[in-house]
Amino acid sequence: MYTQADKRCALGDLISHVQRGDCVAIGGGLSWREPMAALRELIRQNIKALKLVGSAHGIDIDLLCGAGVVAVSAESYVGFEQDFGMAINYRRACEAGVVKVEDNCCYTLVQQLRAAISGLPFMPIRSVQGTDFMQLHPEFKIMVCPFTGEQLVLVPALKPDVAILHAHYADQHGNLHIEGPPVADILFAKASEKVIVTVEEIISHEVLAKKGVTIPYFYVTAISEVPYGAHPTSCYPRYAYDREHTAYYYQTAKHSANGFREDYLNPFVYDCKDNDAYIEAIGGKARLASLEQWSAGMEQWMKLYE
Amino acid sequence: MNNKNNIQTCTLGELMIYQIALSIEDGILAFHGFGSPLVQLALHLAKHTHAPRLILVAGATYGVNPTPAFLTPTSNDFAMNRGAECHLNIEELFDLAASGRLGRMFLSGLQIDRWGNLNVTRLGNDARVTLKLPGGGGGCNLSCDAAHVTIWTAAHRVVPNDQGRRRYRLVEHCDFVTSIGHRTSEGIHRSSLPLRGQGPDCMITDLGVFDFNGDGHLQLKAVYPDTSVELVAENTGFDFPVTENLTTADLPDVALIEFIRNLDPMKIHQRELGPTDRERTFQLNGA
Structure with missing residues (x-):
C-alpha cells in the first residue's frame, strides 16, 4: 500500500523503481496510450533483462526489443496491425534467440492477474x-x-514486479483518471508490486474527483508529469496517434538493427536527455499541434492517417 | 435502386466482407478483434442489414455498437469507437465468452490446417523460431469459448518461389496451434475436449468459401466468378472434399458496396490483400 501524501517525482526517479530482470507490465494497447516517454527513459537508464507481460501491444514492446533490454516476452500480440505489419525489432530479437518467446493469451493473462489480485495461487x-x-x-x-x-x-497467479502506465490525469496523492479504454491498466495496477505512472497533467484532487478516479491512489507508487508522454501513440482526446513518426520508426527498424540504433535510438532516445528534448526532436510544438487537430473535423482527422 | 455512383463491379475485398457478414447471426454478441479490417467491416455491414440486433463489440476498444467515423489502420483508436452505446473492459468481454455468451468470433492464421487449427505464433519449433509471428491476442481462448468461429484469410493463393516451391497458407500441419479447430495435432477430437464452443463452421478466403463436413474437415462450398475447384486445390497444401452442390458465391449488391466504401474511405481493408488481389473485380448481376 502506497500512502505517501505527495507521489510526484522526476521521470528519472520514477524509472529508478524498475530493476534489472524485473517482470514488467506495460499499460495501454496497440497504438493507444503507451507509456512511451517512460520506456525511453528506461532505455536511457539501461535497465535490462526484463520480462514483459501484456495483451495486445506494438511499438512499446518493439522499441524495448530494439534497444536490447528484453529477455522474455509473454505478450499475447506484438505488431502494427494493418498499418505496418509485423514488429521488426521484436521479430529480430525473438528469432535470434535474444528474447525468449513465452507468448500468452488475453484471457489467460486476465485470469492470472485476477488470481494475484484475489490473493489466490x-x-x-x-x-x-x-x-x-x-x-x-x-x-x-x-x-x-x-x-x-x-x-x-x-x-x-501473476504478480508483475512493476506496472508502467500512462494516464491522462493524477492528483499528487496518486489517484488516476484515464479517459477511454483502460485496456488492462486497472488489472495491472491492482496485481503489481509497484505501479509507476506518467501523466499528461497533475491536477487538484477536487478536479480529479469530478472526472472520476479510475485507479485509487494506494495502488500507485509514484507519478511524474510528462505531457505528451504517450507520443507517438495516441492519448485521446488530447492528441491522436502520430502515424508519420511511426512510419519513420518502422523504416529505420526495417533497415537493420544498426540502422535502427543510428537513425532512431540515437536521435530520439539516447540523445534526448528528457522528454522536452524528445518533443523538440520530433518537431516541437508544431508537430504536436497537428496531432491535436484531430477534433477539428473529419478531414483533419483522416489526414493524420495518410 | 439509387446507384448514384454508377457501381458496376465489386472488388474482391467487398466480396469477402459480404461473405464474412453472411456468417453473422442476428441477435448474438460478436467481437471483431484487432488487425482485422475485413471482419470489422463485415460486422458493421451485418448490423446494417440482416443483423440489426447484433451486439457488436469492437476489438481493442471494447466499445459496444460504435458507429466509426472511418476505418483506421490501428484498431484502438477513438475514430473506431465513435458513438459507442456503452463499453466493456477486457475481463468482461472474455468473461462473456467463457460463460458461453459470445456467439461468434473471427480468427485467421499464417498457417491453417484441414481441421481449422490456426497458427499465428511462430514458424519453426521450440528450439529454433524461424519466423516469429505477432501472436494471437485472445484468439486461443476465444477459439475454445466462442459458440462459433468464422475463419478468414486473404492469402490463400500462394505464388511459387524461384524453385517452384510453394509455402502454403493452408497447410498439412501447423508448426504451432494457437487456436484450436476440430482436432488437435495429436488427433484428439474437439468433441472429447471439455470446450465451451462448437469450433469453426466456415472459412472465407481470397479463392472461395468453405464449410466443415461432419468429420470437422474443411470442405469447399463455393468458388468465385474467377476461381475454380482446380485453382483452389492447386493453392491448398492438403486434399479437401467439395460439397455436392458447389456454387459460385453471391456478390454484394450496390447498396452494400456503397455502405462499405463510405465506412472505409481510405480502403484500409485492401491492406489485407496482395497487390494483384486488390485489382480483382466482379461484374454485378444486372449492372
Whole structure:
C-alpha cells in the first residue's frame, strides 16, 4: 500500500523503481496510450533483462526489443496491425534467440492477474486445452473440477514486479483518471508490486474527483508529469496517434538493427536527455499541434492517417 | 435502386466482407478483434442489414455498437469507437465468452490446417523460431469459448518461389496451434475436449468459401466468378472434399458496396490483400 501524501517525482526517479530482470507490465494497447516517454527513459537508464507481460501491444514492446533490454516476452500480440505489419525489432530479437518467446493469451493473462489480485495461487479456465500453449507453458496444470467433474486448466497467479502506465490525469496523492479504454491498466495496477505512472497533467484532487478516479491512489507508487508522454501513440482526446513518426520508426527498424540504433535510438532516445528534448526532436510544438487537430473535423482527422 | 455512383463491379475485398457478414447471426454478441479490417467491416455491414440486433463489440476498444467515423489502420483508436452505446473492459468481454455468451468470433492464421487449427505464433519449433509471428491476442481462448468461429484469410493463393516451391497458407500441419479447430495435432477430437464452443463452421478466403463436413474437415462450398475447384486445390497444401452442390458465391449488391466504401474511405481493408488481389473485380448481376 502506497500512502505517501505527495507521489510526484522526476521521470528519472520514477524509472529508478524498475530493476534489472524485473517482470514488467506495460499499460495501454496497440497504438493507444503507451507509456512511451517512460520506456525511453528506461532505455536511457539501461535497465535490462526484463520480462514483459501484456495483451495486445506494438511499438512499446518493439522499441524495448530494439534497444536490447528484453529477455522474455509473454505478450499475447506484438505488431502494427494493418498499418505496418509485423514488429521488426521484436521479430529480430525473438528469432535470434535474444528474447525468449513465452507468448500468452488475453484471457489467460486476465485470469492470472485476477488470481494475484484475489490473493489466490491460481485461477481456473476452460479454454487453452488442445492448443500448443499447454506445451509452451508447462506451469499450466490440469485438474478435474471436484464439483462438476469437468477438466479445467489452472493458471498460476501473476504478480508483475512493476506496472508502467500512462494516464491522462493524477492528483499528487496518486489517484488516476484515464479517459477511454483502460485496456488492462486497472488489472495491472491492482496485481503489481509497484505501479509507476506518467501523466499528461497533475491536477487538484477536487478536479480529479469530478472526472472520476479510475485507479485509487494506494495502488500507485509514484507519478511524474510528462505531457505528451504517450507520443507517438495516441492519448485521446488530447492528441491522436502520430502515424508519420511511426512510419519513420518502422523504416529505420526495417533497415537493420544498426540502422535502427543510428537513425532512431540515437536521435530520439539516447540523445534526448528528457522528454522536452524528445518533443523538440520530433518537431516541437508544431508537430504536436497537428496531432491535436484531430477534433477539428473529419478531414483533419483522416489526414493524420495518410 | 439509387446507384448514384454508377457501381458496376465489386472488388474482391467487398466480396469477402459480404461473405464474412453472411456468417453473422442476428441477435448474438460478436467481437471483431484487432488487425482485422475485413471482419470489422463485415460486422458493421451485418448490423446494417440482416443483423440489426447484433451486439457488436469492437476489438481493442471494447466499445459496444460504435458507429466509426472511418476505418483506421490501428484498431484502438477513438475514430473506431465513435458513438459507442456503452463499453466493456477486457475481463468482461472474455468473461462473456467463457460463460458461453459470445456467439461468434473471427480468427485467421499464417498457417491453417484441414481441421481449422490456426497458427499465428511462430514458424519453426521450440528450439529454433524461424519466423516469429505477432501472436494471437485472445484468439486461443476465444477459439475454445466462442459458440462459433468464422475463419478468414486473404492469402490463400500462394505464388511459387524461384524453385517452384510453394509455402502454403493452408497447410498439412501447423508448426504451432494457437487456436484450436476440430482436432488437435495429436488427433484428439474437439468433441472429447471439455470446450465451451462448437469450433469453426466456415472459412472465407481470397479463392472461395468453405464449410466443415461432419468429420470437422474443411470442405469447399463455393468458388468465385474467377476461381475454380482446380485453382483452389492447386493453392491448398492438403486434399479437401467439395460439397455436392458447389456454387459460385453471391456478390454484394450496390447498396452494400456503397455502405462499405463510405465506412472505409481510405480502403484500409485492401491492406489485407496482395497487390494483384486488390485489382480483382466482379461484374454485378444486372449492372
